[in-house]
Amino acid sequence: MRLRDVGEREAIAVILKRLEAMPNMPIPFGDDVSAYSLNNDLFVLKTDMLVGLTDIPKGMSLWHAARKAVVMNVSDFAAKGVRPYAALVSLGLPGETTLNEVEEIAEGLNAGVREYGVYILGGDTNEASDLVISVSMFGTAEKGSVMLRSGAKLGDIVAVTGFFGRTSAGLKILLEGCKATEDIRDALLGAVLMPKARLDEGLALKASGAVTASIDSSDGLAWSLHEISKASGVGFILDNVPVAEDVVKFAELNELDPVELALYGGEEYELVLTINPKLWDRAKETVERVGGALIKIGRTVAERGVFLEFNGRKRVVKPKGWEHFRRH
């Protein structure tokens, strides 16, 4: 069996079976970040790699790609409510890369980390066939304070920090020649080229104490909800799919389903959260105080899985999302 037939998640399962797990891991394998516990501190670690072959769409500059490699990692810290301090970067570069291109990558990396108060402390440069940007990030947290995927409870409110579908639409413009009018084009392309991590929102939400489970939506909204569902042992009914207005227009123009664009995208960096309903107001106010938004999209139910309530009918939301190696 080859990876191109079985996909990334099967590869991860095979790897995890072969790794000896550290006793008493403070954050289990498979959550957005990892952690090491020493005395009363939690050291939070994350690594995420961007590969030119699959992760840089036509139309994205090296500056944008390098910045995005940083944002991807910051987003995972944001989802856990942990402030990242420092980053290391390992680069794989083809021999034909020019020094100007290297400069552009370095500037994109620096722009990305400084946007979130992080510094790059070191790294490594290597020759490779593809461009590879592997970022590792480090932060600290108090024990027990990290927002995991596993705490969602029956009756919790499901919420997100923004609207979805812009990245899917932007990629369809870049890669499939889909149409967009002037007034929405920039926002849709901007979602692809200049993604933002919701770090302020994540830190504020952790401080509010209202969050029971959290994940970032980098694998798509549907996939992220399924991940919380699996980790927490609950299900979700969505009654308000948070489709961005631009995406509704874009979908109409291209005869696409806007809900599909919002649910099954990926490379979006909103936070997907379950919130203790008693603390909803506090959570919403806290996020708004840092300039963000908290949007109710549904509720937690006992039946596992993710469902869409629409005109009184229930539709299944499939665990579909971006996966390396698989061609949809």
Next chain:
Amino acid sequence: MRLRDVGEREAIAVILKRLEAMPNMPIPFGDDVSAYSLNNDLFVLKTDMLVGLTDIPKGMSLWHAARKAVVMNVSDFAAKGVRPYAALVSLGLPGETTLNEVEEIAEGLNAGVREYGVYILGGDTNEASDLVISVSMFGTAEKGSVMLRSGAKLGDIVAVTGFFGRTSAGLKILLEGCKATEDIRDALLGAVLMPKARLDEGLALKASGAVTASIDSSDGLAWSLHEISKASGVGFILDNVPVAEDVVKFAELNELDPVELALYGGEEYELVLTINPKLWDRAKETVERVGGALIKIGRTVAERGVFLEFNGRKRVVKPKGWEHFRRH
């Protein structure tokens, strides 16, 4: 200018110019590890990438390659006298990789970390054209206790933790068809396939308080000495190039210069150290107590650079070593 013309070090220089440095970095850019300082603690971080294209010679299995990707990182911690606790691994894998090969990589990674008391806490899997294994490692240290490259003083003893040249010889067997008799073949190939990091030695040496500067020899003995020379502002005269006995035999058999093999190799993971001469005995005993060796190879002098004293004559040791992108 393309990387294949200017080499890896020029790329690093370009990158460093574009990165905003964190104020008061506890360990400067370019040392073997990076560090972040918080309250009274130093968080030590390192990332190093192994790329199939350039770093896996013919004859090296994926298990060996994965284990080596770990050892490379442990070796940098060893050189700084810091115990690593945890690792993250980002993989780039070609689509045609089989699940059996993924298993082999995972087992090699696990074998590597467990050999040094480290656990893998998380990671990331991606599709790439080459096999890419990017390992990040994490440990802690007391402030001011890390053995840097920059502390060598006039009159210090230059020492190493083992003999050199086996890896160069082993690579010449694998890649250039050089000859080796039965009695030395295993040791030479073993140096390539199963490198060891000198973690026990590094930790013991730090505890001895005798070390003034330290580096690992992954870029070759000559290169490593030049790095300490640059960082410390001193020079070195070597009167005893630590050539492994097997390498002398191998060199004779293949009409090669054994001293060249020992000086200008790379991918060797001995520690290269300068030692306060008053504390030499203590340093040597400490290393021997953990089963290691400390071999005097020269002394620190005021004249910058690295020199070989041989039959009363002084020869320059060039700053030559392994560099990505450049074909020697």
